[in-house]
Amino acid sequence: MPDFLELCEVSAKDLRLILEDARKVKMERNGKTRGVLDAGTPLSDFVVALIFEKHSTRTRLSFDVGVRQMGGQSIVLASTDLHRSRGESVKDTALMLSRYVDLIMIRTYADKVIREMVEHASVPVINGLTDYSHPCQIMADVMTFEEKAGPIKGKTVVWVGTGNNVCNSFLHAAGQFGFNFVFCGPERFDPDQKAVSFATSRGSAFVIDRNPFNCVKDADLIVTDAWISMHEEADQDYKQKLNAFQVNKELLSFAKPDVVFMHCLPAHREEEVTSEVLDGPNSVVLDEAENRLHVQKSIMKWCLGLI
Structure with a gap:
């Protein structure tokens, strides 16, 4: 059975299959309370381990609730719950x-941890986030955009800020779903070149524009993320270089009136984005968070050969 590690490693056909199933799952749950089981309880015979070596709110809740709604059993494990934190190897952990x-x-x-887990595990492995990528989030983002604005193919996505793990997965998605990608941030924070190369090799246009007011003019979707990742500390001039790339009302005034704004959360309000934008009419951040639940159910089903 397949693993779900990177969007560039799953066929575009299968990614579409997952999204179609997620839309169906979401529609079937419309109006039901959270504790009602999904029709057919597709995970009723399965146990899922959810391992969190990084802190998590949305990933933990969406996967745990998703397993339960599909009738499965979940075991949630923090790093301190496992002997990995005391030196047990990834190989032995995966085998066990x-x-x-x-x-x-x-x-x-580290991406190498999940690669080693896949190498030694005899069951499918899902990438819930690494320092390099966040594929589940971007599947939810594509689903959310298409709910709001129609097919993403041919559209222009503008990333404002730092080229981080979420940005890398967006570039993988650009290659798979056929949209164009503009990166807008200081040169020091450009995205991973391998991710860029994948997108362009599949026919997606990639542009770097250091002027945020110029780059958003043709945007169908504007995306940002926290300037500092959970385990990072800013050096002295880090934020100063990024202040010009804040997503705020002034920046949105240069974009189309119906431009969609996304942030995977958690957000640092008044840093990478203002509350006025985050809570404003263009923002779909809560829809993104909800769709993590639906799309990850379908990813789990795909990994287990159920769709």
Whole structure:
């Protein structure tokens, strides 16, 4: 059964299959309370390990609730719950987990950890986030955009800020779903070149524009993220270089009136984005968060051969 590691490693056909199933799942749950099980309880025979080596709100809740709504059993494990934190190898952890569970989701730091987990686990592994990528988030973002603005193919996505893990996955998605990508941030924070190369190799246009007021003019979607990741500390001039790239009312005034704004959260209000934008009419941040639940259900089902 397949792993879900990077959007560039899953076929575009399968990514579309997952999104179609997620839309169906969401529609079928319309109006139901959170504790009502999904029709057919597709995970009723499965146990899922949810491993969090990084702090998590949305990833933890959406995966845990998703497993329960599909009738499965989840085991939530923080890094301190496992002997990994005391030196046990990734190999031994993966081999052991494969004897207890049917599916592993891991949210970790180094990409090499999840690669090693896949190498030794005999059950599917889902990338819940690494320092390099965040594929589940971008699947939810594509789903959310298409709910609000129609097919994303041919549209222009503008990333404002730092080229981080979420940005890398957006570039993978650009190549898979056929949209164009503009990066707008200081040169020091440009996105990963391999992610850029994947997007352009699949026919997506990639542009770097250091002028935020210029880059948003043709944007169908504006995206930003926290300037500082959870485990990072800013050096002295870090924020100063990024202040010009704040998403605020003035910046949105240069964009189309119906431009969509996204942020995967958590947000640092009044830093990378103002509250006026985050809570404003163009923002779909809560829809993004909700759609994590629906799309991750479909990712789990896909990994287990259920769709």
